[in-house]
């Protein structure tokens with residue numbers, strides 16, 4: 543394992559604001575963080591990353607939730623509804639069945655709006671306030687729009703969301719709607735929505751809060767910090783591997799950054815960094831293709847389909863940040879079928895953990911990689927489940943048992959039960 547820590551061990555350049563600056567991951571460009579709205583490098587169009595001149599150690603963190611980690615974030619506080627501090631569950635039945643030394647599930651569905659997106663939004667909306675923008679926008683397979691609508695409402699800022707028509711789970715549209723976002727249903731897939739909203743952002747029509755926005759990933763970085771603290775508290779050890787669903791690969795990039803910064807802070811050795819393992823649905827697996835073929839660039843898939851609509855994505859924008867994370871930690875990526883996803887959703891439910899289909903992809907991927915021997919029986923593994931069961935009630939009802947009609951009297955019910 544060898545991590546590229548060059549960006550995480552640098553002195554603050556003149557453009558830094560209080561030890562924070564933006565840097566291009568492809569070239570030498572660096573810029574001030576809050577003076578101008580920027581999503582990509584003005585020189586080479588590469589992705590931008592937030593950099594710090596100092597990295598805190600665990601004993602410097604206090605409080606709970608995302609803002610516990612304020613010393614590792616660009617601000618001390620933000621518009622907050624108590625996001626983060628999600629449970630890390632033991633799942634004994636799946637652990638036994640899969641056959642690993644330890645298996646825990648980090649359930650991000652327990653965030654206020656029911657997905658990990660809240661972590662990115664509390665930071666992203668804080669930065670939007672700093673920049674003084676008037677309208678927030680995102681493209682979304684659903685969860686981002688729910689979180690942005692909620693945090694935007696709380697910040698008192700107008701929110702515009704672009705959703706692929708007919709491909710967003712009911713719970714998510716309901717959230718975006720009730721929190722007061724303007725919802726545009728686009729006759730195209732998520733990638734088309736992101737193309738449009740990126741254009742709108744470039745034209746100054748709105749501030750973009752997709753994971754292309756480097757500040758959102760700072761918030762999501764706290765998933766990695768929490769996993770390390772909780773796993774240590776619960777087991778006295780560190781996880782060997784983290785398995786997670788991949789769409790735009792924002793979380794993969796964010797976890798990798800969290801671990802690099804912990805290495806730079808002297809909290810983890812390079813060998814202790816957990817192996818990052820990404821899982822995609824077979825019908826939307828461009829990252830898996832790039833890993834399997836050893837490509838540095840990800841080929842955009844124009845046609846994508848999966849029951850796990852949250853990760854129905856053909857052009858993972860954060861691939862340039864995430865591919866090195868998977869490779870440098872010795873990880874891999876695997877594709878799973880919709881049936882395998884639904885099976886894993888049922889298995890999680892039996893252990894008391896209710897998740898939406900995309901989340902179950904992590905457990906489906908773990909099962910598959912255990913069967914192939916790629917993941918060893920001695921490993922201590924954390925699966926990330928990204929969204930709550932109630933996000934996609936139709937998928938949950940289809941995966942579970944059907945209600946049984948009975949007459950409205952006890953005798954009739956007993957008779958039915960006796961059948």
Ligand code: F0G
Nearest residue numbers: 682683685686789790791792793928929
């Ligand atoms: N799981 C869930 C439940 C998601 O909603 C998403 C992304 C992912 C996994 C993939 O995470 O993009 O960091 O690799 N949902 C976005 C949205 C695209 O619009 O809600 P990633």
